[in-house]
Amino acid sequence: MSEALLKVDDLSISYASEEGPVQALRHATLEARAGEAIGIVGESGCGKSTLASALITLLAGNARVTSGSVQFGGRDILSVSEEEKRKLRGRHIAMIFQDPMTSFNPVLTIGEQLVDFQDQREGLSKPEKRQQAALMLKRVGISDPVRCLDRHVHELSGGMRQRAAIAAALLMAPQVLVADEPTTALDVTMEAQIIHLLRELRRDYNGAVVIVTHHLGVVGELCDRVYVMYAGEVVEEGSTDDVYHNPRHPYTQALIACDPANLHEQTPVLPTIPGRLPDLVNPPRGCSFAARCPRVHERCRSEGPDYVEVGPRHRARCHEARS
Amino acid sequence: MLSYAIKRIGLALLIIFVVMLVMYAMVFLVPGDPASLALGPRATPELKHELMVRMGLDQPIYVQVWNFFRNALTGDLGYDVWSKRPVSEMIAEVFPNTLFLGAVAMSIALVAGIGLGCLAVVWQGRTVDRVLAVLSVSMISIPSFVVAIYLLLVFAVWLGWFPAIGAGEAGDWGSQIRAVVLPAAAIAITWVGYLARLVRASMLEVMSANHVRTARAFGLTQAKIVLRYALRVAIVPVVAIVAVGFGSILSSAVFVETVFSRPGIGTLITSAVQKRDFPVVMGCVLFMTAFYLTVVTLADLLMAKLDPRVRDTLRG
Numbered sequence: 001m002s003e004a005l006l007k008v009d010d011l012s013i014s015y016a017s018e019e020g021p022v023q024a025l026r027h028a029t030l031e032a033r034a035g036e037a038i039g040i041v042g043e044s045g046c047g048k049s050t051l052a053s054a055l056i057t058l059l060a061g062n063a064r065v066t067s068g069s070v071q072f073g074g075r076d077i078l079s080v081s082e083e084e085k086r087k088l089r090g091r092h093i094a095m096i097f098q099d100p101m102t103s104f105n106p107v108l109t110i111g112e113q114l115v116d117f118q119d120q121r122e123g124l125s126k127p128e129k130r131q132q133a134a135l136m137l138k139r140v141g142i143s144d145p146v147r148c149l150d151r152h153v154h155e156l157s158g159g160m161r162q163r164a165a166i167a168a169a170l171l172m173a174p175q176v177l178v179a180d181e182p183t184t185a186l187d188v189t190m191e192a193q194i195i196h197l198l199r200e201l202r203r204d205y206n207g208a209v210v211i212v213t214h215h216l217g218v219v220g221e222l223c224d225r226v227y228v229m230y231a232g233e234v235v236e237e238g239s240t241d242d243v244y245h246n247p248r249h250p251y252t253q254a255l256i257a258c259d260p261a262n263l264h265e266q267t268p269v270l271p272t273i274p275g276r277l278p279d280l281v282n283p284p285r286g287c288s289f290a291a292r293c294p295r296v297h298e299r300c301r302s303e304g305p306d307y308v309e310v311g312p313r314h315r316a317r318c319h320e321a322r323s
Numbered sequence: 324m325l326s327y328a329i330k331r332i333g334l335a336l337l338i339i340f341v342v343m344l345v346m347y348a349m350v351f352l353v354p355g356d357p358a359s360l361a362l363g364p365r366a367t368p369e370l371k372h373e374l375m376v377r378m379g380l381d382q383p384i385y386v387q388v389w390n391f392f393r394n395a396l397t398g399d400l401g402y403d404v405w406s407k408r409p410v411s412e413m414i415a416e417v418f419p420n421t422l423f424l425g426a427v428a429m430s431i432a433l434v435a436g437i438g439l440g441c442l443a444v445v446w447q448g449r450t451v452d453r454v455l456a457v458l459s460v461s462m463i464s465i466p467s468f469v470v471a472i473y474l475l476l477v478f479a480v481w482l483g484w485f486p487a488i489g490a491g492e493a494g495d496w497g498s499q500i501r502a503v504v505l506p507a508a509a510i511a512i513t514w515v516g517y518l519a520r521l522v523r524a525s526m527l528e529v530m531s532a533n534h535v536r537t538a539r540a541f542g543l544t545q546a547k548i549v550l551r552y553a554l555r556v557a558i559v560p561v562v563a564i565v566a567v568g569f570g571s572i573l574s575s576a577v578f579v580e581t582v583f584s585r586p587g588i589g590t591l592i593t594s595a596v597q598k599r600d601f602p603v604v605m606g607c608v609l610f611m612t613a614f615y616l617t618v619v620t621l622a623d624l625l626m627a628k629l630d631p632r633v634r635d636t637l638r639g
Contacts, residue, residue, distance in 0.1 A: 056540050090541035097540075102533040107555050107630055116551070117541040152631045168541070 004031035005208045006055070006093075006176050010068035013050050013059065022280045024050040026232040027067065032176070032208035032225075039219030039240065040212045041255070042229035045277055051229075052180045052212045054078065056095045057085040072176065091120045094174035098181040100161035104153035110164055111149030117168055136167040141197055159190045166197065175207040182211065183218055195221050216259045220244060225313075228252045231278050231288040238314030248308075248316040250293045287318070295320055328624060335616040340392065342612045346605050347388055391605075400606035405598060410606035413591060418610070420490050421580070421587035424510070425572050427503050431511035432572075433565065436518025437558075441549070443523040444530065455519060462516030468578040471509035475582065478505055488584040506583045510575045514568055521564060525557040532556075559630045566622030570615040 011028045014021035025047040032038045040048045053059050054070055057077055069076035077088055097103035105113055114133035115126060124132070130149065137145035140163040153161060162185070169177055182198065183191040199222060202209065211222055219226050219240060226243045228236040228251065236249040247253045254273045256262060263271075275292035278284050284291065286301040293300065299319055308321035315321075359371055375381050379390055394401070400410035443455045479487035491499035529535060530553050538552045573588075580589035588607055595603035627633045 058536065058539055086539075086542045086544070088542070089539065090543075095540045097533065097537055099533060103537045105534040105538070105552050105556070106632055107559075108552070113538075116538070116543060116547070119544075119547070120542050154632055168537075 003033065005034045005072070006210070007031045007071040008051070008054075008068070009071060011051075011054060011065070011070060012067040013047075013054060013063055013065055015050075015060065016062040016064065017281070019281045021064070021066075023066075023283055024063075024232050024280060025054070026283065028229075028232075028234050029068075030227050030234060030237065032210055034175070034208055035206050036225065037202060037209035037211060037223045039223035039226040040210065040229060041214060041216060041219050041226060043214055043255075043277075045231075045280075046229040047232040048212045048214075048229050049180065050232075052095070052178055052210070055176070055178050055210060056089055056093050058089070087120060090117060090174070091172050092174055093176040093178065094169040094172065096166050096169045096177065096179040096182050099185045100165040101153060101158075101185070103165060104161070106153060109150050109152055110156070114149070114164075114168055114171065117171055121172055133167070133171065136171055137164065140164075140167045140170070140201070142167070158186055159193060162186060162190070162194055163197065166194075166201070170201070170205075173207075176210065177205070177207060178210045178212065180212050181215075182213070183215065184213070191218075198222055216244075216256065217261055228255065231283065232280060233288055233317065235289065235318070236316040238311065242311055242314045246311075246314075248310045248314070248321040249289075249318045250295050250320070251289045252316070254292075254294075289318075327627065331620045331623060335613075335620050338616055339609065339613055343392060343395070343605075343609060344388065346608055347384075347391065350601050350605070351384075395609055400609065401602035403603050404600050410603050413603065414588065414607060414610050417586050417591050418588050420585060421573065421576050421589060423499070424503055424506055424576055424580070424585070424587060425569065427507040428510040428514070428572050429565070429569060431507055432514035432518055432568070435511070435515040437522050437561070439515065439519035440522025440526060441554075443519065444526045447527065452523075455523075459516035459519045462512050463520075465512070467509050467513055467575045468582055470512050471506065471579050471582040474505045474509050490585045490587070502585070506576075506579045506585055509579050509582075510572055513575075514572070517568075518561065518564070521561060522557065525560055526553060529553045529557045555629070559626060559633075562622055562626050562629065566619045569618045573611060573615065 008028055008030045011025060012023065013025040014023045028047070028051060030038065030040075040051060042048050050059075050063070053063070054065075057070075059065075059078075065078050070078050072088070072093065077085065077093075080088075104110065108116075111130055111133060114136070115129045118124065118129045118132065121129070134145040134149060137148055142148050142160060142163055148156070148160065148164065153164075156164065162182070166182075169179075179198075183194050186194060195218060202222070209222075211219060213219060223240050225238065226240045227234050228243065228249065230251045236243060236247065236252045243252060244256065247256055251273075258271045258273060260270060273292055278288050278291060284301075286299075286303055287293070287296075287305050290296050290300040297319075303319075305317045305319045305321075307315040307317055308319075309315045310321050359366065362371060362374060372381075379387055382390070391401075398411055400414070402409055403413060439455055439459070443452045446452050475487055478484050485505050486498075486502050489502055491497075491502035530549075535548060535553055538548045543552070576587060577589035577592060579585075580587040581593050584590070588611065592604060592607045594600075595607065
């Protein structure tokens with residue numbers, strides 16, 4: 001495998017709030033190589049969306065990078081000028097959005113937007129860009145692409161919208177593709193179709209794919225490697241097989257146990273992880289999962305665990321990871 | 324879209340008919356009949372009767388209403404009681420002045436209002452935004468005839484930059500434009516404030532929408548995002564308000580034309596009311612209603628064109 005295409009190194013981001021800075025992302029480190037798909041999973045509020053925003057350099061106005069960097073193409077893309085960030089977006093790093101209904105402009109046609117999205121592509125006339133957009137729509141499985149180009153987003157079905165959003169992201173063959181909850185807005189049948197499509201597209205895509213989701217199944221279907229996040233930290237990382245079949249962090253273990261896909265018997269109550277996320281304004285001094293961990297002991301409450309290597313490219317932030 | 328247009332036009336005609344009935348009722352409710360008012364206290368009963376017959380007032384009310392409606396549809400609004408000139412001709416003579424005044428006022432309001440609204444968005448939360456907020460609310464709350472008097476005092480009497488009265492020389496565009504500036508500004512000022520607030524709110528909402536974030540994520544320039552992606556969505560509610568606003572601008576014209584002694588439909592109505600010249604009052608009100616409804620209907624159609632979502636709710 002080649003060198004990492006995209007590298008997040010010790011990244012911490014906090015949001016200004018009335019109670020003080022909310023530490024949404026704490027010392028996150030991850031990498032994605034060319035041709036590799038990585039998954040970032042975690043529950044709501046774990047910092048995965050903040051991470052996704054950082055990857056496409058679209059952090060909210062009140063967000064502040066307090067440590068670390070996002071390395072792409074040999075530089076830290078969070079510290080370059082606004083203009084350079086703009087030129088990276090879409091062209092080099094593109095995003096598939098969570099809710100395509102609200103992510104397309106309601107008054108412009110899909111075609112007008114797909115043409116605009118190629119603004120950074122030089123040497124192509126408008127009709128050529130339109131042609132390109134039609135080809136891409138065809139490729140994501142829209143049977144009548146020319147008609148789709150003249151439609152507005154509210155005239156498309158949910159599945160068509162999601163396909164159009166994927167087509168938009170692939171338009172300029174970006175090196176990094178970030179998908180933020182690519183199937184959350186869809187029903188189960190549609191979800192299966194979109195996953196199937198993404199798998200197919202992956203075969204002849206040689207950039208890096210980052211899939212951000214709370215859905216373990218999606219990551220299992222699509223990703224080579226997975227990063228599990230909890231309370232702003234990456235708590236476990238490894239190949240999807242290793243992490244799913246041999247989870248070492250108690251949070252990952254609990255998360256997998258709670259996935260309805262892993263229930264083999266009928267149950268009147270779905271399993272949950274007891275307790276709540278810690279306060280991110282004043283994160284706990286020790287391990288952030290200590291308050292909910294079934295295997296907690298004295299050391300966990302006072303000393304935050306470091307990464308513990310548990311296998312080849314598989315590590316977990318837990319004092320007990322090896323036991 | 325076509326059936327929608329037909330529906331809207333039918334509705335407009337119905338509204339005109341109702342307005343006319345109300346107008347007619349008003350003429351019968353005010354003390355004194357139009358014939359005695361026209362002829363004065365010393366007219367003989369024979370003379371009065373003759374005039375009643377000539378004006379069609381001896382007919383049953385429903386016949387009178389029907390005749391008026393039928394005549395109005397063919398453009399015949401009756402005759403001025405005093406000068407015996409056709410009302411439609413009198414309106415045609417002064418209306419271009421009012422329309423010009425309204426159009427200039429509306430243009431000022433749109434350019435300044437949308438401009439200030441966008442400025443407030445760009446400097447959101449900063450000093451410029453706060454100053455604009457105070458300024459807009461002040462502009463909304465001061466009635467236009469008060470503004471008119473102050474403008475007249477400062478710019479016409481003290482500084483002498485613009486003429487104080489009249490609509491300028493016929494055929495001389497320069498003098499007509501100079502004459503329209505102050506009255507148009509007096510009318511526009513409320514709408515500048517109002518539109519600035521509306522555009523600001525509408526733009527802020529749109530700028531935080533997901534689709535603007537998408538446009539950002541594809542590296543579009545800020546100028547293109549604001550002008551093509553945000554303003555086009557934000558402008559939809561503005562179009563609806565502007566059409567209603569045009570009606571209110573025409574009614575402010577009644578005051579402002581009087582303050583500036585500008586010939587126009589406002590001065591025509593004011594003097595006709597003073598002279599109890601009912602055919603002129605009725606003709607003017609009917610004409611204004613019809614004109615206003617036309618503007619609102621056109622705005623609705625324009626809105627359907629601007630926002631495909633509106634278009635589809637109409638189709639379905």
